[in-house]
Amino acid sequence: MGEFAEALLARVRAARVALAAAVAAGDAYAVAMAQDELDDMMRLACGHGVAVEAAGTDEE
Template sequence: MAGFEEAALERVRMARSRLQAAQAADDAFEEAQAAEELEDALRVANDHGVAAGDEGSR
């Protein structure tokens, strides 16, 4: 399970980073895609009991 947990957390980290970059670049399209990816990554992590931090920290 540790491998899955690490992968889920990395997916969340990458999605958060992508969202922050899109916001900094003022790229609305990329921001929308990144927000959807983050929501999905957080949902998957939550569904499998992986603590991924504050879900509202987008």
């Protein structure tokens, strides 16, 4: 996997973590921001053929 794909997957993981934290905190603004970041990263990954399933989180 190239550096670009690795960096993109790291951003997806970070956005997922931020989204979960914002939801847990009940912070609607932070949820919207994190969801926007996640949407942007997913769109970018799709456009570059990066498999996002590889960017799972440690959540159970």
